[in-house]
Structure formats: structure tokens, C-alpha cells
Amino acid sequence: MASVGAVLEARELQVGYDGAPVCGGVTVAVEPGEVLAVVGINGAGKSTVVRTLAGRQLPLAGDVLIHGLPVTPDAVGFRRQVAAVFDEDVFFPALTVREHLLLVARGHGVHSPEQSADAELEFFGLLDRADAVPDSLSSGQRRRLLLAAGLIRPSSLLILDEPEQRLDPVMRDALGRRIRGHAERGAAVVLVTHDPRLLVQTATGCLVIGDAVELVTPTQGAAVIAGS
Amino acid sequence: MRDPETTTPPVATSPGSAGDPDLAREVVAFTRQATRRYNRARSSFPDVLANLYSAALALGCAAAIAVSFVFALRDGIAGSMVHSSLVDSRWHVLPAATLWFLLTYAGLAAIAIVARKLGPVTAGPAEAAWWLPLPLDRRPLVLPSFLRRTLATGLAAAVAYLPFSVLTALDRHAAAHLMAAVTFGAVAVTAVAGAAVLQLTPQNPPQYPALMLAALVPGAVLPFLAGARWPLALALAGAAAALAYAAPRAGLVPRAELVRGGAVSGHVHASVFFLEANELHRALAVAPRSPRQRRRGARFFARPVSGAFTALVRADIVAFFRLGPPVAGPLLFLAICGGVVLIDPALPALVQIAVLVIAGCATASGTGTVIRRTALIPELDALVPLPPWQARLSRLAMPTLAMGCWMGVLTAGLAALGPAGPLLVPLGVLAGAGMAAGTLRAATRPAPDWTRPPVETPFGPVPRDQVSALLRGTDMTILAMMPVMLALYLGFVHPLLIPAQLALSAGSILYEVRFGGRPA
Numbered sequence: 001m002a003s004v005g006a007v008l009e010a011r012e013l014q015v016g017y018d019g020a021p022v023c024g025g026v027t028v029a030v031e032p033g034e035v036l037a038v039v040g041i042n043g044a045g046k047s048t049v050v051r052t053l054a055g056r057q058l059p060l061a062g063d064v065l066i067h068g069l070p071v072t073p074d075a076v077g078f079r080r081q082v083a084a085v086f087d088e089d090v091f092f093p094a095l096t097v098r099e100h101l102l103l104v105a106r107g108h109g110v111h112s113p114e115q116s117a118d119a120e121l122e123f124f125g126l127l128d129r130a131d132a133v134p135d136s137l138s139s140g141q142r143r144r145l146l147l148a149a150g151l152i153r154p155s156s157l158l159i160l161d162e163p164e165q166r167l168d169p170v171m172r173d174a175l176g177r178r179i180r181g182h183a184e185r186g187a188a189v190v191l192v193t194h195d196p197r198l199l200v201q202t203a204t205g206c207l208v209i210g211d212a213v214e215l216v217t218p219t220q221g222a223a224v225i226a227g228s
Numbered sequence: 229m230r231d232p233e234t235t236t237p238p239v240a241t242s243p244g245s246a247g248d249p250d251l252a253r254e255v256v257a258f259t260r261q262a263t264r265r266y267n268r269a270r271s272s273f274p275d276v277l278a279n280l281y282s283a284a285l286a287l288g289c290a291a292a293i294a295v296s297f298v299f300a301l302r303d304g305i306a307g308s309m310v311h312s313s314l315v316d317s318r319w320h321v322l323p324a325a326t327l328w329f330l331l332t333y334a335g336l337a338a339i340a341i342v343a344r345k346l347g348p349v350t351a352g353p354a355e356a357a358w359w360l361p362l363p364l365d366r367r368p369l370v371l372p373s374f375l376r377r378t379l380a381t382g383l384a385a386a387v388a389y390l391p392f393s394v395l396t397a398l399d400r401h402a403a404a405h406l407m408a409a410v411t412f413g414a415v416a417v418t419a420v421a422g423a424a425v426l427q428l429t430p431q432n433p434p435q436y437p438a439l440m441l442a443a444l445v446p447g448a449v450l451p452f453l454a455g456a457r458w459p460l461a462l463a464l465a466g467a468a469a470a471l472a473y474a475a476p477r478a479g480l481v482p483r484a485e486l487v488r489g490g491a492v493s494g495h496v497h498a499s500v501f502f503l504e505a506n507e508l509h510r511a512l513a514v515a516p517r518s519p520r521q522r523r524r525g526a527r528f529f530a531r532p533v534s535g536a537f538t539a540l541v542r543a544d545i546v547a548f549f550r551l552g553p554p555v556a557g558p559l560l561f562l563a564i565c566g567g568v569v570l571i572d573p574a575l576p577a578l579v580q581i582a583v584l585v586i587a588g589c590a591t592a593s594g595t596g597t598v599i600r601r602t603a604l605i606p607e608l609d610a611l612v613p614l615p616p617w618q619a620r621l622s623r624l625a626m627p628t629l630a631m632g633c634w635m636g637v638l639t640a641g642l643a644a645l646g647p648a649g650p651l652l653v654p655l656g657v658l659a660g661a662g663m664a665a666g667t668l669r670a671a672t673r674p675a676p677d678w679t680r681p682p683v684e685t686p687f688g689p690v691p692r693d694q695v696s697a698l699l700r701g702t703d704m705t706i707l708a709m710m711p712v713m714l715a716l717y718l719g720f721v722h723p724l725l726i727p728a729q730l731a732l733s734a735g736s737i738l739y740e741v742r743f744g745g746r747p748a
Contacts, residue, residue: 018522056484074480074482076363076364076365077363079361079362079363083361084361088357090354090357091358092259092262092263092354092358093354094263094265094266094267095259095262095263095266096262099258099262100358102258103255103258103259104358104362106251106254107251107359107362107364108362108363109251133266
């Protein structure tokens with residue numbers, strides 16, 4: 001049975017390719033307001049786990065429930081509730097930065113999309129580049145745009161795959177505060193990270209992915225990242 | 229830096245926005261308008277006019293050449309229905325109408341199979357990343373492009389069928405040719421719509437695609453009944469019904485299937501735009517379907533080996549069996565060759581030979597999957613302590629064997645039915661080895677450099693470098709087939725042809741092994 005109020009619950013989840021699991025089974029629940037960090041060495045299967053949680057690939061075995069319901073990535077309700085930011089560096093070549101954000105805001109029926117887009121542009125330091133097309137942005141700026149698109153829309157579950165990549169330390173700290181704020185307003189967050197500082201700053205729990213998957217405290221998770 | 233959540237009201241959704249088709253249409257219109265605005269700002273009216281003019285001119289020239297070629301061929305076929313054929317006249321047992329029907333059906337099946345590979349309901353990479361996660365009805369997002377490509381396929385199929393109709397039904401009048409072409413185009417639309425229906429359940433059992441292909445059989449008959457109007461009406465009604473079923477369900481195609489189709493379509497589009505045949509092969513390559521197929525030859529591969537070269541040969545053999553194309557392709561080309569030489573009334577010998585050469589080139593190209601894949605990563609061969617020529621030799625092993633077998637079967641059949649005699653078989657097997665060398669040459673073909681200027685010749689400017697890049701590999705394959713084709717044309721194997729074929733095939737292999745590889 002799903003935990004009362006759990007936004008995300010995985011039970012004996014096996015993930016992998018061609019029938020071969022890449023890591024141990026995952027059993028975890030994330031409540032509203034919680035930030036679950038996911039850590040592990042390169043190739044441990046962190047991204048495969050979160051891709052499966054986000055419905056981007058099918059599990060080998062086990063169940064994933066979101067708000068007590070099975071993952072149905074093509075359902076409108078699922079898309080409304082779940083925001084996922086992976087490292088997909090793909091954009092409409094002719095749409096500007098602001099137009100990308102407006103597209104997402106309007107598509108999600110956000111009130112005052114222009115105002116929300118401007119706020120995100122300011123937060124992510126993209127105001128100067130608002131009318132530029134993504135091809136003319138730096139790699140870090142494109143990463144900020146992807147994160148802004150993930151955060152401009154409402155969601156009860158936010159999945160972030162290594163959001164700190166290509167961000168400078170100041171932006172990493174700001175992003176940490178933003179993730180915490182998102183959780184405090186009632187959302188659940190799953191955060192794959194290699195950054196111990198971001199982890200300690202944001203996470204309420206930590207899943208260490210390996211041959212055996214274990215749930216530890218954020219401090220222990222940070223120690224795993226640091227290799228100690 | 230301000231936190232938006234402190235400066236703007238908490239994000240909320242408008243009631244009724246979920247799955248709203250109007251909102252989805254607005255999203256599409258917004259994207260299109262922004263794209264149009266951006267493109268207009270970067271192109272001028274004279275540029276657009278110049279592009280339209282050059283496109284119309286190129287199309288007109290191509291159409292004029294194609295029409296004159298088709299009519300010349302038609303006159304040749306009508307006038308000569310030559311008595312010289314590659315097989316004895318008593319073997320002309322296949323009624324022409326049967327072969328034309330089979331070819332029409334093969335065309336429709338190819339349209340359906342390629343449409344299924346390309347989608348046909350798709351989302352490009354940007355659309356997949358920015359449109360598909362929106363909580364909207366997906367039909368308005370994917371339907372316009374699906375309808376565009378379906379109707380374009382129908383139009384292209386009709387245009388392509390017209391010369392086929394002109395060449396295969398000499399007694400038919402112009403209006404009947406036109407009706408046959410439109411009928412074929414309508415059945416092609418039905419095939420594409422059928423492929424879209426298959427996308428609704430991508431994990432469907434293998435019987436479903438087979439059922440779709442079987443359903444196309446009556447459709448292949450209709451163009452031959454073009455004397456009456458009802459086949460055209462029936463084909464149009466079938467196309468309309470198939471579209472009426474598929475179009476409202478386009479939004480139900482799963483995201484993964486939309487993304488897959490978009491990736492393949494994008495790859496194919498780019499390959500065709502740059503005329504990159506190797507990339508086109510890679511885009512349309514059949515992925516190993518089952519884990520069993522992906523592990524094929526695992527025990528053979530695990531056996532101990534005595535040296536690096538043996539290990540590499542073994543790896544290439546296993547890779548060939550795992551990645552190689554299904555045998556249906558080579559068998560189909562054999563069947564086409566058989567049909568063309570057995571047809572009654574006989575086609576001119578030169579036309580039969582042309583078909584054999586095209587089938588040989590296509591089959592040889594199909595055996596190059598492993599070479600094309602490894603050519604992408606030259607560092608792979610650096611992993612084994614062997615000189616590059618040995619790696620190339622190893623890579624040739626399986627294509628040589630496969631093409632030797634294919635040519636052996638083809639020439640054995642022709643030797644049994646025609647006057648060329650049993651010596652044709654060793655000639656064919658030897659030619660197969662040379663054709664495999666052509667496959668290696670083609671796989672390392674450089675991308676044509678369209679920035680290089682054409683070379684002035686007495687016949688006008690010729691894009692020599694580009695043409696030589698495009699024909700690299702095919703030239704060697706055709707050259708390797710020449711002695712066999714000469715023997716078929718002469719009706720006997722001249723004693724000099726065997727050493728000539730041996731020299732050609734051995735020379736091709738030695739040249740490619742020694743000097744092959746991707747040119748700098």
C-alpha cells in the first residue's frame with residue numbers, strides 16, 4: 001500500500017536494459033516537502049533510476065506510484081504533476097530564450113506567463129539574453145534555460161538530473177535555495193547530484209545507488225560523493 | 229538575483245487547461261509564428277525568388293530528362309521486345325502482368341515499411357523536449373506534420389508510378405496512366421495511415437505488421453484495373469477511411485514512439501539532404517529486435533583464440549550475424565532478378581542486365597552494416613595490436629562470403645536456365661568477392677564537400693569531386709560485376725573472362741585492403 005500522502009513511491013523497483021538490472025532494487029517513498037537526493041559513482045545507475053521514475057523507460061520489475069497511481073507518462077494528469085529536467089540540450093532553433101519560457105508557461109496555463117517568464121529570466125541571470133536564440137548561448141546559459149523551464153511550471157514532483165552541471169558556484173547556491181523553496185511549498189523533489197554542498201543544502205534524505213541501494217542521511221550521502 | 233517565487237504569485241493553472249485542444253493549437257501557432265518571424269528576419273525577398281527560380285529550373289530539367297528517358301525506354305521495349313535474352317526462350321514462363329503486380333506490391337510494402345520506420349506520426353527533437361511534456365491534447369501538436377507527410381507520400385508515389393505505368397502498359401492511353409498513378413498514390417496513403425495505426429500499440433504482436441502487409445495485396449491490384457473508374461474511387465475511399473481512422477488517434481501515439489520516429493526521420497532527412505548514403509543506411513538499419521539476436525554467436529565468440537587477427541575476425545563474424553540485415557532483402561533481390569529474366573514477353577537483355585547490376589549493388593550495400601558502423605569509430609581498430617590493413621581484411625571476411633554465396637546462387641540459376649554454362653558459377657563467386665571490396669570502399673566514402681567549385685569541362689561545369697565521392701564504392705562493385713555481365717550478354721563464358729574476373733576481384737580486394745580506409 002502506498003504511504004499516506006506519498007507523492008512518489010517505488011517498491012522493489014528493478015531498472016536496467018535488455019532485462020539486466022544496472023543496480024540493486026529500489027524501495028523508497030518521497031512525501032510532499034521532501035527532497036530525495038540520489039548519489040552514486042559514475043555508471044551506478046542513478047540516471048536510469050530517475051528516468052524510470054519519470055516514466056522515460058520501463059522498469060524491469062517492481063512498481064512506481066505517483067500519488068498512489070502507476071506511472072503513465074502519456075497521461076495529461078501525469079504531465080501536469082511531474083516536471084523532469086534531464087540533460088537534453090535541445091531547443092527550437094528559431095525561438096528565443098523568452099519564447100521558450102513563454103511556451104512552457106502558456107502550455108501549463110500559468111497565470112501571467114510574461115511576468116513569470118521575466119521572473120525566471122531574472123532569477124537565472126538570463127535577462128540580457130532573453131531575446132537571443134539558444135544557439136547563441138553558452139552551455140551554462142542553456143543549462144539555466146532548461147532549469148528555468150522546469151521551474152516556471154507548477155509540479156507536485158520535480159525530478160532533476162545533475163542540475164549543478166555547467167553552473168557556477170553562485171548559481172548552484174541559488175538553485176539549492178530554489179529547490180528547497182519548491183519543496184517547502186508542498187512539492188516532492190528527486191535530485192541526482194554529484195555536488196555534496198548542493199546535497200546538504202537541499203536534501204532531506206539520500207539514496208545511494210549501487211549493487212545494493214540504501215537510504216542514508218544527507219551528510220552520509222555527501223560523504224559517499226566525497227569518497228570518504 | 230531575485231527569487232521569482234518571492235516576486236510573483238505562486239504558480240497556478242487555469243481551470244480547464246488540461247488536455248485543451250485549443251491551447252495545444254495555440255502552442256503550435258505560437259511556435260510557428262515565432263519561427264516564421266525569425267526566418268523572415270534572416271532572408272530577403274530576392275533570396276526567396278532566387279531559391280524558387282533555381283528549384284523550379286532544377287525540377288523542370290529533372291522532369292524533362294526523366295520524361296525523355298522513359299519515352300526512349302518505352303520505344304525501345306515496344307520496338308525490340310528483343311529475342312536476345314539472358315535465358316532460353318522456353319523459360320519465359322512468368323506472365324509480365326504477374327511481375328508488374330509483384331513489383332507494385334513490393335513498392336507498396338516498401339512504402340508501408342519505411343513509413344513505419346519513420347513514424348509516421350512523429351515529434352522532432354525540439355518538439356519532443358518542449359511540446360510533449362505539456363499537459364495538452366497531443367493531437368494538434370502532431371497531426372499537421374503527419375497529414376503533410378502522408379499526402380506528400382501519396383503525391384510522390386503517384387508521380388513515381390506514372391513512368392512505371394507508361395513502361396509496363398504500352399497499350400494504355402494517357403488518361404488511364406494518370407488514373408493508375410492516382411490510384412497507386414491513394415493506396416500509398418492507405419499504407420502510411422496503416423503504419424500510423426500500428427504506432428498506437430508499438431509492442432504489438434508481429435502478426436499486426438504482417439496483417440497490414442497482407443491488406444495491401446488488393447491495393448496492388450487496383451492500379452492495373454485503371455480502365456474503369458471504380459478502382460480509383462475504391463482506392464480514394466480506402467485512403468479517406470484509413471485517414472479518418474488514424475488522424476483522430478494521432479494524439480494517442482505514445483511519447484517514446486513519437487520520439488523514436490522523430491529521431492529516425494531527422495536522421496533520414498539530413499542524410500538525404502546531404503546525399504550521404506552511408507548515413508541513410510545507418511538511419512534505416514534494423515536494430516537487433518530480441519535479446520537472443522543481440523547475443524547471437526556468444527559461445528563462438530567466447531572460444532579461445534590463437535592471435536589478435538583471429539580474435540578480430542571472430543569479432544567481425546559475430547558482429548555480422550548480430551547486426552547484419554535480415555536475409556529477406558537478398559532473397560527479395562534474387563527473386564526480382566529471377567522474375568526479370570523469366571518474364572514473358574522477354575525484356576531486352578540490356579534491361580535485364582541493368583536490373584541484375586542494381587540488385588547486386590543493393591545486396592552488396594546491405595552486407596556493409598558492420599563496416600559502416602566501425603568506419604564511424606576508427607579508434608576501435610587501434611584497440612587491437614594489428615596494422616590497419618589487417619583490420620580491413622578482417623572486416624571483409626563476412627561480406628566476401630555473403631556476396632560470394634549470393635552471386636553463386638544467382639549465377640547458378642542463370643547457368644541452369646541460360647546458355648552461359650556452368651563456368652558462370654565460379655565467375656559469379658569470384659565477382660562476389662570483388663563486390664565485397666566495393667562495399668568496404670563505399671563504407672569509407674567521405675561526405676561530399678558541396679563547397680568545392682565544379683570543374684570546367686567541354687560539356688560544361690561538372691561537380692567532379694562531389695560525383696566521385698557519391699560514386700565511391702559503387703564504381704568498384706559495378707566493375708567487379710562486369711565480367712559476369714559480359715558473359716551473360718555473350719551467352720558463354722569466354723576462357724579469358726575467368727582470369728580477368730580473378731584479377732579484377734583480387735585487385736579490388738588488395739587495393740582496398742592496402743590503400744582503403746577513409747581518405748583524409
